[in-house]
Amino acid sequence: MAIELILNGEPTQLDAPGSARLLDVLREHGHTVGVKEGCGEGECGACTVLIDDVPACSCLMFAGQANGHRVDTIESLSQGEPHPLMDAIVDAAGVQCGFCTPGIVLSAKSLLDNNPKPTREEVQVALSGNLCRCTGYHRIIDAVQSVAKNSQAKTRRP
């Protein structure tokens, strides 16, 4: 079927079986390979995308379910000026093998969009659907908090 969606801000038509996994369609037809498959059962969060700004595991979605929706992958945050979370995670040494990182950036972005000043606990909860086997999470959490802090500092300034 022809799936019409707004992919990373661009109106896009993808020709794929509606029953295909959104993950596969994005990787094979959408050329957005920043979406990773880690487990295929919604446990690891490496395939996280934002559907109308809400994080979702694209391995658990049919491509047809994306029809008529906005879908944002990590590539959307890399266009032009990179999202501050990306710099912050590198600066905080929250990246090791990197396979989980795109999903984590998207989950964290969604958190900050909805809760610009999260507590450490709230960050932990927001990232609890994203497995990372390398870093032990602390520096990723630090990075999210540093972005929250910096953006507040920015908005506070006249």
Next chain:
Amino acid sequence: MTAKGKKKQATGKATKKVQKKVQKKTANTKKVTEKVTKPGKKIAVKTTEPKVVTKAATRPDFAVVGKSPRRLDGPGKTTGAATYVDDLRVADCLVGYILTSPCANARVKSIDVSKARAFPGVHAVVTAENFPGDNQVGVVKLDQPLVVSDRIRWYGDRIALIAAIDRPTALRAAALVELDVETLPSVHDPLEALADDAPRVHTEGNLAAKMVVRKGDFAEALKQADVVIERLYSTGHQEHAYLETNGILAELQPDGGMLLRGSMQCPFYVQKIVARVLQVPHSKVRAVQTTTGGGFGGKEDYPSEPAACAAILAKVTGRPVKVIYKRDEDIARSSKRHATKIKHILAAKKDGTLLGAKAEVYVDAGAYLGLSAIVAERANASAGGTYVVPHVEVDTYTVYTNNPFGGAFRGFGAPQVSFALESQMDLLAKELGRDPLELRLQNALHKGSLSPTNERLRDEPQATQTMEIARDRCGWDKRRKAVAVHNATDRYNKKGIGAASISYGCCLHAGGQHLEGSASLVQVHPDASVSVAIGGAEIGQGAYQVMALLAAESLGLPVENIRVLDTDTSLVPDSGPTVASRTTVMSGNAVLDATAQITQRMLAVAAKHLETDLKHISLRAGQVLIDGKKSKLSVAELIALCFTQKVNLTASGWYAPPRKQWDRETGTGQGYSVYCYATMVAEVTVDTVTGLVTVDKVTAVHDIGQAIFRAGVEGQIHGGVVQGLGYAIMENLVVQDGKILNPGFTDYLIPTSMDIPEIDIALIEEPYDRGPYGGKGIGEPSLIPVAPAIANAVANALDLRLYDLPLTPERVKMAWDARELAEN
């Protein structure tokens, strides 16, 4: 050794002397980088910046080494631009699928693939019958068929290799393979497998390898002993759970050779096995590591197998073939941390002095040897730990079973044995009414002592220091009292604190020293950018960043000028695997060997240009210095000058450590090049109603030589602690009659962001004279003490010891309830 190198070493010595002197004067003014703790609510945990405890009051003044510049591979990984193997797009690529066995032990009567082969979209089905190459593989021993012919030995055995236009087609074809087998009785426990009447996994018997340690006379220790502690321990399999599954892309080359790109920890193993299977020379097989989504040992030997399968299919079809595992396939087929059974006996005097340690270690190899005997070697060497033990007797049995096969996994045999020994130390302390950390301090290796494997240690052991710092830093005495007070009043939630201490032999064991050499290739370009190739692999740990820092420091250039190339067998010769926490030392020294050659040539040009003597010139942070002061020449200008003068600024480097004297018969002598010491203290809360263990805090003290990439050291410790926590209390691979029942993240649980403890790190930086700028390894020492420290904390909380890892809620609850029942 180059002139530059000699000079450096001499300066190093001089500095050390000065440092020692100053150290005496200023013993209490250690350099301390304190600590930013962030307040958090209840479950929120904090971390602190690592404290640096250097014995030397004056630290070497490095331009970049020891600092934390942002990782050069960071931006690509955060933006999604980094290319992992499944992100590679190649025209006409076929999907390779591997059909594995439906049973644990069987005789194959027939394999009929005619229907599968005829299925539309299928390009090839390869079985043992039509295997176009050498079908026998194995990293240490060629005991394994790539595709089985007459005998199945475990669920991961390969029945057929299928190449098809896509995965659904391959899966449908696989369903059409008709396999007729006669199932055989199987064996799934290493102790049972050693019985005379046990089913034989291989015709020559189930004992795959045996190794020993014989130091002193353990019978004598028993004679003198006032206390003897004897217990049986068991540890389960652990799954690596790297986030990226195994994957490989094989492309046939015009000359009949093969290009392999994929997720791997040792491209040289892939090269060797594929060359063997295809029966072509090594020179025609090129293995290139793509960005790799974690390894932890799991991608040391195993990737060679899917690589060989993909290569065979590419050869048969003449088209590129990509094999990408789904998670359940990856867990079901790849190696695991070995399940073990360990009988450990500790003999001591009543004043706490250790007299002897005796261990019988049974290592479940699975159906093929793989790396098991090598892993067992480290287990064998670890049974006496970091203590002075006069009499040591260890027997380590590596045993074939019909279980999933064991392989390399961060710690490499040491975590299992350390769990047993460190539990024993706490039991001994309890028996003697002693403080467990104080008992460890009493017995810790010290300068000039003989190790449990009878090695006169060359470098001063930092065992005592790690213990003392851990004790002071976590407030050991105060916390011990506090948990006792808490437990007297809280009926349901019990708190506990426990310690564990280890020494870890960095780099390969003497038994493998014929493999212990590593190479590099460094090319300085006319624009002062630099390409560095090493034989070690970047699996997330930050190896490339370490190499960039070393090269930058040595060449006097900014880190941003350095690019570390994907590890590639066509760039450097066989450098061994990325294991044994050896990459910083081995590849690092190889890089410095190359950069020393290049800087020597650059310095000669600079001296002539600046009309001064060579000895006055040095390079630092982009500047050519004369007697430590900026000259008119920048390093970039010097490099350009070298090119105009046709000076070669490319060099290959090599490092091999001095030969170790080691006796295989007794398992004694110089086991390793150098040792890393670590002590951890874990604090836990145990819910006695559910049996759930929560790890509240881990204090980790590591002796690391010199931090090269400081944030990377910390990252390794954080990751090691959390992975070790998983091993200790969560990660329960259920293997029933050889079949893994939970091959997925839904029911094989690894720690999430909700499970992490507060982690407090302290580093001891006493430079290792043979390490790159003093560096040693950190990857594995960061995991090994975690599980025993947690187990000891749980025992402290419940006043009840568990002998089997992992300490799942079920196990804890059952043990607790059993005791309650017995007491009431």
